[in-house]
Amino acid sequence: xxxxxxxxxxxxxxxxxxxxxxxxxxxxxxxxxxxxxxxxxxxxxxxxxxxxxxxxxxxxxxxxxxxxxxxxxxxxxxxxxxxxxxxxxxxxxxxxxxxxxxxxxxxxxxxxxxxxxxxxxxxxxxxxxxxxxxxxxxxxxxxxxx
Numbered sequence: 783x784x785x786x787x788x789x790x791x792x793x794x795x796x797x798x799x800x801x802x803x804x805x806x807x808x809x810x811x812x813x814x815x816x817x818x819x820x821x822x823x824x825x826x827x828x829x830x831x832x833x834x835x836x837x838x839x840x841x842x843x844x845x846x847x848x849x850x851x852x853x854x855x856x857x858x859x860x861x862x863x864x865x866x867x868x869x870x871x872x873x874x875x876x877x878x879x880x881x882x883x884x885x886x887x888x889x890x891x892x893x894x895x896x897x898x899x900x901x902x903x904x905x906x907x908x909x910x911x912x913x914x915x916x917x918x919x920x921x922x923x924x925x926x927x928x
Contacts (some may be wrong), residue, residue: 854912
């Protein structure tokens with residue numbers, strides 16, 4: 783089976799998925815290709831407006847590990863660019879909301895996490911083959927209460 787590539791049908795799926803996930807509190811669309819799904823809401827780096835994306839993730843302790851693959855496209859997904867500008871964001875998992883702070887895995891973290899990601903979704907290996915960019919492994923950790 784080939785890796786899913788970004789196209790108009792995939793973009794429509796992402797929009798519908800986001801809508802169904804949100805209105806159902808995660809009951810619809812809570813898993814994709816066998817992986818759990820979260821909704822990440824960042825602030826737009828230019829607009830400052832909230833931007834939401836549904837992403838598959840791998841749980842790691844109390845953190846969520848996501849992969850900024852953008853289906854192997856040559857550019858980073860907007861959500862990752864937004865997190866680079868403002869690493870604080872919100873994650874929704876089902877009805878639960880978790881304020882998070884994000885960072886890219888360093889080389890050692892990436893080496894430890896990569897087998898977990900590819901075991902959960904073998905397409906991740908294919909996405910790296912499709913692009914020349916280094917695809918970030920992103921760790922979303924709950925923000926400490928202040």
